[in-house]
Amino acid sequence: MAEPLLQTRGITKSFGALKASDAISLDLHPGEIHALIGPNGAGKSTLIKQIAGNMTPDSGTVHFLGQDVTALDTVARARLGLGRTFQISALAMDFTVLQNAVLGALGARSGVMRFFLPVMKDRALLARAHEALERVGLQDHAATRTAELSHGQRRQLEVAVALTLKPKAFLMDEPMAGLGAGGSKRLTGFLDGLRAEAPILLVEHDMDAVFALADRISVLVYGQVIATGTADEIRANPDVRRAYLGEEDAP
Amino acid sequence: MTRETYINAALSLLLVLVPFWAWSTGQAYILTLCTKVAILALAGVGLNIALGLGGLVSFGHAAFFGIGGYAMGILASHAQTFDPIMDWPILIEGTKSMPMIWLVAMLASALAALLIGALSLRTSGVYFIMITLAFAQMLYYFTIGWPAYGGEDGLSIYVRNSFPGLNTLVPVQFLILSYVILGLALLFSARLARAPFGLALSAARQNADRVETVGIAPYRLRLVAFVISGAITGLAGALFADLNRFISPTMFSWHTSGEIMIFVILGGVGRLYGPVAGAALFILLEHLLGGVSDYWKIFLGALLLAVVLFARGGLIGTLAGREVAHG
Structure with a gap:
């Protein structure tokens, strides 16, 4: 497989006794959609912030385009070509x-x-x-x-x-959140085509979208990646079933 | 043409007609009042770039107003006593030339804005307000204790500074000069708001995350805006000093910062003509109510409260309705 475009190596971030990110290593390869799922409070937002540059990990590194960007801020990472969308729309509302x-x-x-x-x-x-x-x-x-x-x-x-x-890679934080079935389906179709332009690291709660789109899925639970694999592998993984899919997903 | 454009045009017309009427009937006092409106509006135009476009609530713009004033005072006082400001290592003499004074006033206030902004823009909200206030107050107390230029008593400049081809002591000529400068500042401010810089600065006010995510650093935008804003308010300070032919530490006091902010809020925050409408209304009230009662500022306070509570867009906003996005 080609060199990953975006890679985290052993990212760890603690808030007091809580380990929001526990040695997370993820990578994003050209042409793929890599979905990140996990129950609420699993540490998805914390991870996204460290990848985007809003938060510095306690230890571990973030590499983008073969370059160590751990010390760079959001602006610098955006300039390198990291295209981010927010969970809660961050737009200039008067414009x-x-x-x-x-x-x-x-x-x-x-x-x-x-x-x-x-x-x-x-x-x-x-x-x-x-x-x-x-x-x-x-x-x-x-x-x-x-x-x-x-x-x-x-x-x-x-x-x-x-x-x-x-951008050279997309970082999308719950782009489907709050969309109706129609809108969600439309966006799913759009992201499907977009991966050829630039790979997408997709954090998403909408399981239909995730299983329809993702080339690979990583499951985050209590700050740890407990499994990474294709949709079928994740469905079959007993740890994942126990920790996540079996439970009733909070809306 | 939007409704706001018509209102701006009407306001411009009024600001031309009043002094014209005053001039033709020989009322020099009204001319001076109009000049004062233009100069104070200019200070507000400066603040409006930081406050309106950038969302930077500076409670310390008196610093730049005062620096502009003292730039005029220092240069002119040395010129009137023929005593050089310094003669070593290079000879620097005073000057009575307005263009030179304006240049120095703007450069000095821009430099001060760069230093004050670089420190205070690392904070936001109440802290930003307090730090900008603190810097202005520092300069206020510094000038009080600076005997070389009058200390607490201030300093009189006996003859108004000169502008090539004009007799600035004739009220109408100084008025026209002030109007032209205000006009240029408004033109600049309008262009700035529509330029790439204005778009990015305005976006940073609305949502800083958005601006960062497209690879633009809000801090840099805000610092540049603060410097431009300070330079314009500094120029207004130099003109104000020339209008009164007098400078004093009051120019640096927090009352001055507050008044400049009141012009912007009364007229309409972020509206091109907001400071003009605000300064005109302020001077009008001062003139009308000041004659009725020494406590006219109580009425001003009530009006300000009403604007903040019921008419957030100020005078211009109330008349013109919601701002139309520039397309």
Whole structure:
């Protein structure tokens, strides 16, 4: 198999006596969707934060594109090509949908310290923003104020902004959360095609989506990865059944 | 054209017509009031870049206003006594030239904003407010104890500084000069808000995570905004000093910071003409109510409370409705 694009090696993070991440080693290879599942409180968010750069692990390293990025902050990791979407939409709510997408395109291109030319007349940025909106199906809402979007549309916009960055890898934190069945199915179809462009590390609660999409699944329980494997392997794994799938999943 | 554009145009027209009327009827006092409005509005335009666009609640913009004022005072006082500011290692003399004074005022306030911003922007919320306030108060007490330039009593400059081709002592000429500078600052501020920098800064105010995730550091944006903001307020300080031909530590006091903030809030935070409307309303109230009662600020306080509680968009926001996203 090819060299992993994104890799964590023995990431450990403790909060007092609680080990939120316990020697987690994960990798993300080109062309794959690697899903991360686990019950609530398993430490998924903590792990995502360490991969994205919001939190520094107590020990262990994060490698991205063959480079040790453990000491780099979110901004630097984003600039290297890590495209992240948030569990709770992090968008500029007073902006139009298009402005949010243009912001992404602006981040991808250098030159934010420009003070005179109107950004919303920059053809290159607009083209990139429109392209991303079209891909997620938001092209008709370009002029809508983001605060007026439905929850599902905000999730779509999150993905669109990540797309404008043309990232080398995606880090998606529960992109399906709060989507209806239709929206979830649509996004599943979209992510299915997206993996060819850049691999996706997908944290998701929607089991249908995870089992439909993931090339590999890792199961996180109490800060530890208890199993990694294909959908079938995970389904058959007795530890996983006991720790997770057998239990009633909290909504 | 949006409704806000019409309101801005109407306000501009009013601000031109009033002094025109005052000039044609020979009321120099009204001209001076209008000049004061323009200069204070300019200070507000500076603060509005940090506060409105960047969401940085600076309670220390008096620092820049005062530095601008003292830049004028120091340069002009040395020029009027023909005593160089320093003669070693290089000779630096005072000057009575406004363009030179403005340049020094803006550079000095920008530098101060860089230092103050670099430290205070590492905090946010109440801490940011308190640290910016503390820096301004430090300068306030420093100037009180600085006898070289008048200490607590302040310093008078007997003749208004000069501008090539104008007689700045004629009220209407100084008024036009102030108006032109305010106009340029508004133009700059409008362009800034629509430029890539403005988009990113505004996004950082709304959601810093979003900006970081697209690979832009909010801290850098905010620091640059704070420096630009400080430089503009510093320029206003230099003009204000020239209007009164007097500087004093009061320019640095927290009352001044508060007043600049009141202009922005009364007029409308983040609105292009907010500081203009706010400063005009403030001076109007001071003029009208000040004649009625020495305690006119009680009414100002009540008005401010009403704006904050019931009209968050200030005067402009109430008239123009919700801000239309620039498309």
